[in-house]
Amino acid sequence: MEIDSEKIHERKQSDYNSLQDERFEIQKEMYRGQQYSQIYFARLHLMRTLLYSLAPTWKSHLPVCKVLGLEKGKECIIVGTLFKHMKLKPCVLDEYSKERSVTPLVKPHNFMHPDDNLILEDESGRVKLAGSALSPAIYVTGVVVALHGKETNAGEFFVEDVLEAGLPPQIERPIDLQEDKYVVLLSGLCIGSKSANPLQFQLLVDHITGHLGDEEEQGLAAQIVHVVIAGNSFEFPRKLINGQNLASKDQSTLYEPIKELDIMLSQIAAGVSVDIMPGTNDPANFALPQQPLNRCLFPGSSPYNTFRSCTNPHSFDVDNIRFLGTSGQNIDDLGKYSEAKSKLDFVERTLRWRHLAPTAPNTLGCYPFTDRDPFLIETCPHVYFVGNQDKYDNRLIKGSEGQLVRLICIPKFCETGIAVAVNLRNLECHTLSFSTQINQS
Amino acid sequence: MATTAKNLKGFYKQTKSNITGGISKSKPSSRKVAPKHAAAQGSDVTQPAALISHGSVDLNEDYDKEEEMLRQFDMNITYGPCLGMTRLDRWQRAVRLGMNPPNEIEKLLKTGKVQQDCLWQGRV
Numbered sequence: 001m002e003i004d005s006e007k008i009h010e011r012k013q014s015d016y017n018s019l020q021d022e023r024f025e026i027q028k029e030m031y032r033g034q035q036y037s038q039i040y041f042a043r044l045h046l047m048r049t050l051l052y053s054l055a056p057t058w059k060s061h062l063p064v065c066k067v068l069g070l071e072k073g074k075e076c077i078i079v080g081t082l083f084k085h086m087k088l089k090p091c092v093l094d095e096y097s098k099e100r101s102v103t104p105l106v107k108p109h110n111f112m113h114p115d116d117n118l119i120l121e122d123e124s125g126r127v128k129l130a131g132s133a134l135s136p137a138i139y140v141t142g143v144v145v146a147l148h149g150k151e152t153n154a155g156e157f158f159v160e161d162v163l164e165a166g167l168p169p170q171i172e173r174p175i176d177l178q179e180d181k182y183v184v185l186l187s188g189l190c191i192g193s194k195s196a197n198p199l200q201f202q203l204l205v206d207h208i209t210g211h212l213g214d215e216e217e218q219g220l221a222a223q224i225v226h227v228v229i230a231g232n233s234f235e236f237p238r239k240l241i242n243g244q245n246l247a248s249k250d251q252s253t254l255y256e257p258i259k260e261l262d263i264m265l266s267q268i269a270a271g272v273s274v275d276i277m278p279g280t281n282d283p284a285n286f287a288l289p290q291q292p293l294n295r296c297l298f299p300g301s302s303p304y305n306t307f308r309s310c311t312n313p314h315s316f317d318v319d320n321i322r323f324l325g326t327s328g329q330n331i332d333d334l335g336k337y338s339e340a341k342s343k344l345d346f347v348e349r350t351l352r353w354r355h356l357a358p359t360a361p362n363t364l365g366c367y368p369f370t371d372r373d374p375f376l377i378e379t380c381p382h383v384y385f386v387g388n389q390d391k392y393d394n395r396l397i398k399g400s401e402g403q404l405v406r407l408i409c410i411p412k413f414c415e416t417g418i419a420v421a422v423n424l425r426n427l428e429c430h431t432l433s434f435s436t437q438i439n440q441s
Numbered sequence: 442m443a444t445t446a447k448n449l450k451g452f453y454k455q456t457k458s459n460i461t462g463g464i465s466k467s468k469p470s471s472r473k474v475a476p477k478h479a480a481a482q483g484s485d486v487t488q489p490a491a492l493i494s495h496g497s498v499d500l501n502e503d504y505d506k507e508e509e510m511l512r513q514f515d516m517n518i519t520y521g522p523c524l525g526m527t528r529l530d531r532w533q534r535a536v537r538l539g540m541n542p543p544n545e546i547e548k549l550l551k552t553g554k555v556q557q558d559c560l561w562q563g564r565v
Binding site: 045123368370371 | 525
């Protein structure tokens with residue numbers, strides 16, 4: 001009887017590139033005292049050019065004008081940035097006055113109110129919007145849309161129809177992939193927090209590297225070609241981050257999670273290429289786009305050329321399948337200022353608005369770019385993922401020009417023990433679930 | 442420092458030149474009285490407060506039609522906000538966004554003899 005079989009599983013190979021991430025890097029940017037008007041201008045200009053080109057196919061008989069050019073009773077199309085006036089939106093002055101508190105001041109919940117109203121703004125002026133075609137519950141500040149309607153006697157713009165930019169053009173997916181290849185997505189490891197179970201993550205690493213299971217299991221693991229960790233890999237004890245100098249025993253508490261993650265990452269990097277993205281709780285900058293975690297945090301993993309520290313948002317190609325994803329801040333912010341039946345609705349909306357984070361810089365921290373808005377989605381991804389969500393969910397959406405996108409909400413690994421595997425051949429995904437509970441019956 | 446005080450008073454009374462950019466070409470309407478003690482050249486020439494750049498009173502005659510042309514470029518709303526960018530950066534952004542800004546502006550900025558920062562830089 002053979003105990004060990006002769007078969008050696010070779011991991012499948014794939015092409016990888018992340019050239020699109022250049023747009024999210026800010027090393028070359030120089031701050032010259034600019035304010036956010038520049039990024040809003042770039043966003044409005046680029047989106048307006050696009051919407052002007054779509055307007056004739058939408059409603060060809062109507063003239064297009066600026067907000068200042070509106071005349072009472074004249075039906076026309078206007079294009080501008082939406083601003084949602086919200087009664088309950090927290091004021092920045094409150095946060096400033098209690099800056100030194102240890103826990104975040106504003107509890108994340110929804111700031112919506114029935115009295116919220118929308119205003120359309122362009123460089124010439126702003127106009128209040130009326131009518132039920134545009135629901136304030138769905139839209140947020142920062143979305144650029146085209147509106148068909150007319151100015152009322154009250155000086156408001158009565159909206160009859162809305163045109164969103166829609167899904168961007170997509171490069172065709174290669175259809176000749178013969179074999180199943182998987183990309184594993186996970187997020188919310190929260191190493192260092194009390195709720196994180198190190199055994200669960202170790203099981204995942206062992207599965208990915210092929211140290212778990214029988215031959216069939218190893219065969220499945222050999223089909224994994226790439227791993228992405230989408231943010232919140234750390235959770236530092238909050239009481240240590242209060243601006244005081246740390247005692248030396250506290251210092252080791254602070255970098256224990258980092259050492260632990262480095263050990264695990266080096267195990268993964270030895271076998272498969274892995275990308276790590278920063279998240280809200282990670283030691284990276286606060287404002288989007290978050291810059292890659294410093295390589296000196298990972299002395300064990302960074303020598304591997306399979307290890308990549310990436311920006312948040314992160315965009316990459318594997319075998320010409322375009323992936324785009326964030327660590328969740330964009331969707332969480334939408335969840336505070338608008339409503340939807342499921343998180344995937346938010347994700348789909350950002351794609352149809354062609355903007356990853358429309359609430360930046362209004363309520364989401366953002367770098368004040370002057371000449372571009374890096375969050376505009378110019379090419380439609382094939383897989384669009386969002387990390388650190390409460391539960392796993394996925395949806396396949398279709399665009400008007402035949403685009404096909406798989407939307408994925410990645411749950412927090414520390415709470416659910418679930419990672420997501422996406423099949424490059426057909427964009428289907430399934431979960432990898434690790435449980436360490438032993439049922440006592 | 443009576444001279445400085447008078448300059449500042451004149452500064453605050455002034456109306457700003459051409460905010461709407463490109464539509465009206467009128468010169469600033471109110472005059473600032475050139476103080477007697479200042480070493481002003483051509484003291485009967487209208488000196489709008491906009492000359493006070495970077496905290497010092499700019500009293501020489503280099504405020505000429507080239508600077509005027511650059512200021513019109515700054516105030517032109519189609520090219521977006523001007524604060525926080527150098528004029529050349531803003532011109533290059535306008536080119537990248539396909540707005541076809543006039544080439545003379547670029548030539549002027551590249552000569553290096555004109556102010557690289559926009560009209561309001563350092564003052565707002």
